[in-house]
Amino acid sequence: MELLAHRGFWRTPEEKNSEVAFRRAFAAGFGIETDVRDCDGELVVSHDAPLAGAMPFRHLLDIYREYPVPTKLALNIKADGLQTALERMLQEAGVTNYVVFDMSVPDLLGYRRAGMPYYVRRSEFEGPSSLDSQASGVWLDAFERPFADAAAIGEAAEAVAGEIALVSPELHRRPHLDAWASWRDIEHRHANPMLLCTDFPEEARAYFETRGRQHD
Structure with a gap:
């Protein structure tokens, strides 16, 4: 059974989708489920409507690349229209062990056309x-x-x-x-x-x- 730490490996609710929770998960060899949406033209990690200072998605990828085992990233897509930016950032980071899910059906068709795993x-x-x-x-x-x-x-x-x-x-x-x-x-x-x-x-x-x- 492969494990996905939901919003990272957090110990208190405040740690959900935080850098410490992601690092703890990757260090332990767990994949993660996390949330991606946009804020002011930038992809960020946030389950709810993002506030100023939300973690840039690019920063999550930088953290992920520091660890030797490329565990799975299950990316819960919380907003439409992110395909192009998301695909580009994943490709630039060399991340291949990922999957996208939970977007609307019309938006999912764009990921399917792009050949992204869903x-x-x-x-x-x-x-x-x-x-x-x-x-x-x-x-x-x-x-x-x-x-x-x-x-x-x-x-x-x-x-x-x-x-x-x-x-x-x-x-x-x-x-x-x-x-x-x-x-x-x-x-x-x-x-x-x-x-x-x-x-x-x-x-x-x-x-x-x-x-x-x-x-x-």
Whole structure:
């Protein structure tokens, strides 16, 4: 199970999407999920409407390049029309292990035309679409149900040949251990690489590595 530290590896809520959280994640060998939008003509890292002083996205890439292991950047696109600038900055930084997701469908078409790797979404409110065939994976979420179950994972695995990124329930302020127990048993049934986006990457590493050792 590949791990994505949600908004970096933070220890207090104030550290979300901060330099210290990103450095902690990269130093530990975790990928990250983070948010990209624009502010006054510049790409910045911010989940909500950005304030003055938001971290420039270019600075995140500079931090990322300092670490020897190029872990995955899952870029949650929070505004339309960023494709050209985002693609240019990623190319200039030599970053290839990334994926974009969560943008509007019209905006997603621009990323697809540019050949940038993208995830389609699945949840109890979002189903298959013609975008699946070229997707790099599925961002598998659950808003009102407890978590994505075996049937939801199986449907995603059949629809998309690529990765399945599971959204851990704590991101929606729900208990996570039942989901992790289910997913730990399911992940070996599918050829698709599995990722987990979590607020608890250290705990998740220990939990899923225990199961992995049992299968060795």
